[in-house]
Amino acid sequence: MTIPADPSPALQEYAHPEKLVTTQWLEDHLGTDGLVVVESDEDVLLYETGHIPGAVKIDWHLDLNDPVTRDYVDGEGFARLMDASGITPETTVVLYGDKSNWWAAYALWVFALFGHADVRLLDGGRAAWQAEGRAMTTADAGRPTPTSGYPVIAREDAPLRAFREDVLTTLGGPLIDVRSPQEYSGERTHMPDYPQEGTIRGGHIPTARSVPWARAAAEDGRFRSRAELEAIYREELGFEAAEPTIVYCRIGERSAHTWFVLTHLLGFENVRNYDGSWTEWGNGVRLPIAVGTEPGEVPAR
Amino acid sequence: MSEETALPPAFTEIAEDFHALGGRDRLQLLLEFSQSLPELPERYAEHPELLEPVPECQSPIFLITEVDGEGRGATARLFFSAPQEAPTTRGFAAILAEALDGRTVGEVLETPESVTGSLGLAEVVSPLRLNGMAGMLVRIKRQLAAKAGL
Numbered sequence: 001m002t003i004p005a006d007p008s009p010a011l012q013e014y015a016h017p018e019k020l021v022t023t024q025w026l027e028d029h030l031g032t033d034g035l036v037v038v039e040s041d042e043d044v045l046l047y048e049t050g051h052i053p054g055a056v057k058i059d060w061h062l063d064l065n066d067p068v069t070r071d072y073v074d075g076e077g078f079a080r081l082m083d084a085s086g087i088t089p090e091t092t093v094v095l096y097g098d099k100s101n102w103w104a105a106y107a108l109w110v111f112a113l114f115g116h117a118d119v120r121l122l123d124g125g126r127a128a129w130q131a132e133g134r135a136m137t138t139a140d141a142g143r144p145t146p147t148s149g150y151p152v153i154a155r156e157d158a159p160l161r162a163f164r165e166d167v168l169t170t171l172g173g174p175l176i177d178v179r180s181p182q183e184y185s186g187e188r189t190h191m192p193d194y195p196q197e198g199t200i201r202g203g204h205i206p207t208a209r210s211v212p213w214a215r216a217a218a219e220d221g222r223f224r225s226r227a228e229l230e231a232i233y234r235e236e237l238g239f240e241a242a243e244p245t246i247v248y249c250r251i252g253e254r255s256a257h258t259w260f261v262l263t264h265l266l267g268f269e270n271v272r273n274y275d276g277s278w279t280e281w282g283n284g285v286r287l288p289i290a291v292g293t294e295p296g297e298v299p300a301r
Numbered sequence: 302m303s304e305e306t307a308l309p310p311a312f313t314e315i316a317e318d319f320h321a322l323g324g325r326d327r328l329q330l331l332l333e334f335s336q337s338l339p340e341l342p343e344r345y346a347e348h349p350e351l352l353e354p355v356p357e358c359q360s361p362i363f364l365i366t367e368v369d370g371e372g373r374g375a376t377a378r379l380f381f382s383a384p385q386e387a388p389t390t391r392g393f394a395a396i397l398a399e400a401l402d403g404r405t406v407g408e409v410l411e412t413p414e415s416v417t418g419s420l421g422l423a424e425v426v427s428p429l430r431l432n433g434m435a436g437m438l439v440r441i442k443r444q445l446a447a448k449a450g451l
Contacts, residue, residue, distance in 0.1 A: 043389050045331060045335065048328055061430065062426075
């Protein structure tokens with residue numbers, strides 16, 4: 001870790017407090033050597049309307065997805081992105097974004113696939129920073145100079161990413177659907193107010209439990225307290241930190257937020273994000289689904 | 302046939318402006334469009350329920366049309382409402398407003414949805430996000446056709 005963790009007492013209750021920073025800590029550390037701040041939003045133009053001074057932008061559509069295969073960029077692509085963003089393997093990266101850090105958490109998960117050592121989230125994201133009246137700018141001043149030589153790393157998907165076969169063979173185990181209740185029940189196949197993204201069937205993966213991702217976020221966009229999160233994921237669901245757990249949503253973005261909560265805030269040891277999610281499962285040939293508000297049974301094979 | 306020659310006249314100048322710029326400047330121009338989106342006139346600002354939502358867009362946007370006259374020769378008027386936190390969606394709306402507001406209903410109806418892919422925006426906002434602009438155009442055309450009695 002290039003830069004010491006944020007020692008704020010509020011963060012110390014979490015399993016891995018070094019994965020979060022507070023707005024005050026970030027403001028105090030802006031401009032520190034070895035720190036790069038990255039904004040990652042749903043809206044690709046939001047950064048241009050004003051961003052944290054010195055922050056660079058990484059867009060999930062344009063920078064993290066492979067344009068041809070439904071997959072993330074490869075080692076060369078990630079290395080190019082890191083070089084352009086002024087990030088070396090030693091850099092402390094702090095990510096933040098709109099919508100309670102939903103997209104920033106997704107970017108953090110992709111950084112994790114490449115094993116970047118020190119990547120943290122700004123608790124509360126863009127909204128908290130703005131609400132506190134902290135500096136925003138449209139200027140480039142303070143942006144890191146591009147670097148070169150980020151190593152070409154072969155992505156290590158297996159520990160963090162689940163594929164449809166993994167889900168199919170572990171049905172009945174801990175599995176969380178983080179979409180809206182209407183998507184879970186099958187009333188609708190896309191988020192309220194969001195585009196129809198071409199899923200033929202509505203419903204959920206059999207045995208998946210429904211916990212909409214936003215339950216982990218407080219009104220101000222920050223994460224809920226450890227006790228509140230324990231009450232949801234351990235007491236309500238009865239899930240254990242040692243058990244392999246899979247999370248999914250529609251394309252894997254909202255579930256990256258829950259992946260972060262389980263892995264870094266609650267210390268679950270083996271959580272994988274199924275990024276194929278409902279847009280794959282709901283359309284998949286020979287894949288069983290469940291409809292309605294109950295999790296449903298493991299289908300007989 | 303290149304995509305340029307297929308462009309309806311209403312979009313020619315806008316497409317030329319975007320294509321003349323590199324990636325970052327192209328986004329900047331889209332941002333300028335988003336900042337130029339006219340406010341709703343009072344008669345709609347006070348009655349948001351009259352506006353039609355566009356669920357193809359990632360961020361909430363609402364639109365309504367008016368026609369002055371009848372048939373294909375009537376004048377089309379377009380009005381949009383989208384929050385400041387959704388600059389991409391506002392930019393799409395502002396492009397449609399600049400290109401089509403005040404044109405004849407016939408001209409708007411002849412605009413293919415594929416025009417949204419010809420402006421040089423796919424590289425800077427991604428093709429998936431552009432679906433939102435096509436969704437707005439479909440709704441505009443359907444409203445205008447009904448209101449012009451076509």
